[in-house]
Amino acid sequence: MAGGQRRVLELAVLGSLHETPLHGYELRKRLNTLLGMFRAFSYGSLYPCLRSLLEQGLIAEEQPAQATIVGGRSKIVYKLTAEGKERLQELLTQAGPSAWEDESFGVHFAFFRHTEAEVRLRILEGRRSRLEERLDSVRTALARTRERLDSYTLELQRHGLESVEREVRWLNELIATERRASERGPATDTTSSDE
Amino acid sequence: MAGGQRRVLELAVLGSLHETPLHGYELRKRLNTLLGMFRAFSYGSLYPCLRSLLEQGLIAEEQPAQATIVGGRSKIVYKLTAEGKERLQELLTQAGPSAWEDESFGVHFAFFRHTEAEVRLRILEGRRSRLEERLDSVRTALARTRERLDSYTLELQRHGLESVEREVRWLNELIATERRASERGPATDTTSSDE
DNA sequence: GCGTCGATGTATCGAGCCGATACATCCAGA
DNA sequence: TCTGGATGTATCGGCTCGATACATCGACGC
Missing domain, CATH: 1.10.287 (Helix Hairpins)
Structure with a gap:
C-alpha cells in the first residue's frame, strides 16, 4: 500500500498496548474484536509490525517472570515503552488526510477515547x-x-x-x-x- | 491475496471487453464506474493483468487501422478472443466460495446479466x-x-x-x-x- | 504564436498486505 | 489414548496499490 498504511497498524498496536500488555495472538484477537466488521489484521502484517516496533524501541518484551504465563508455554508479551506512548500521542494528534480513508478511519475512531x-x-x-x-x-x-x-x-x-x-x-x-x-x-x- | 484475487480482475476485464473493445485507460474508467462505490482498480494491477491475458491469448490487440483513433495518439485497444469468451463463461459459471468475499462479490454481481x-x-x-x-x-x-x-x-x-x-x-x-x-x-x- | 493546465494515455516500482502454511503445545472429550 | 480445536509464533509467495514518469492533445489566455 505504498508506505502510508503501516501507520495504521502501528497506531492500532500501540493503542491496544496502551491499555494492557499483550502477546501477538491475543493482540490480534483483541484488535479484530475492537474493529469488528471494519478490519481484520493478519499475522502476516502483525508480526512484522511488532518486530519493527520492537526495533524502534516503541514496545518492549515484558519479563516472563510474572505468573501470568499459564504453562511453560512460550509467549512473548509486549508492553508500551515511554517512547511508544509519545509516538502514540503523536499518531493520535497528527491525524492527517490518510485518517479518513476506508482502511484507517475505523482504527482512528476506535481510539477516539484517547483523542x-x-x-x-x-x-x-x-x-x-x-x-x-x-x-x-x-x-x-x-x-x-x-x-x-x-x-x-x-x-x-x-x-x-x-x-x-x-x-x-x-x-x-x-x-x-x-x-x-x-x-x-x-x-x-x-x-x-x-x- | 494468495493467488485467488487475480481471478476477480480477470473476470472484470473479460466481462467488460465482452461488451465492447477498450483500451487501458478507458477500461479502468469504465470498471470504476461500473463498480461504483465497491471497488477501484489501479493501473498497477490493471496493466499487468492485461499483459497476462494477452500472453494467455484471451484478449488481443485490435488493429489500429480503424478510424476509431482520433489523433495519431498511441492507444492499444484490446478485444476478447474466442478463448477469452470461453474463459469468461467458465469464470461466470464456476463461481466458487471466493465469489462471496468482499472484493469479489461486487464484480460477480456487476456481471449477473451474463450469469x-x-x-x-x-x-x-x-x-x-x-x-x-x-x-x-x-x-x-x-x-x-x-x-x-x-x-x-x-x-x-x-x-x-x-x-x-x-x-x-x-x-x-x-x-x-x-x-x-x-x-x-x-x-x-x-x-x-x-x- | 506561445505557454500552461488538465485530461488522456501507457507503464513500472517499491512498499507492504494477506491467505496459506508450518510447526508446536495444551486441554477437553470420546 | 487419541483426536480435534484453541492457543501460539513465524514466514513466504503472490498480489495490490499509490506514486511516479513520460508523453500527447485540446482549450484557454495573452
Missing part, C-alpha cells in the same frame, strides 16, 4: 468530505455514461450509493454530538490520563 | 451466509469480552453490525426476487446471446 476533541472533529469531518467526494465522482460518472446499464448494475449502484449516504448521515450525527459536547463543556478533556 | 440464474442464486446465498458467519463471530467475540468498551468503540460496533445486517436484508430481497422469477419462468435464460 483530543478537536482532532476527533477534524477526522469526522475529513471522513465525511472524503465520502462526499466519492459520491460526487460516482454520480457524475454515472450521469455521463451514455449507454444504459442493466438492472443488476443499477441495483449495485443504488445499494452502494445508499450505504455511503447512510454513512454520511451517521457522521453528521456524530459531528453534531461532538459539537454539542464541546459547546457544553469546551475545556472538558475526555482523555487526560485514562487507566 | 445463469442458478449460479446467481448460489452467489447471493453464499454471500449471505458469509456475512452471517461474520456477524456471528463478531457478536460472540463481543459477548465474550469481559471488560467494558468505551462509547466510541461501541458506536463503531453498532454501526458496523447495522450496515452488515442491512446488506443481509438486501440480499434477502434479491434472493426472493430471483426465486420468484425462476418459479415464474424456470426455463427463461436471461443471457443466451446478448449484444
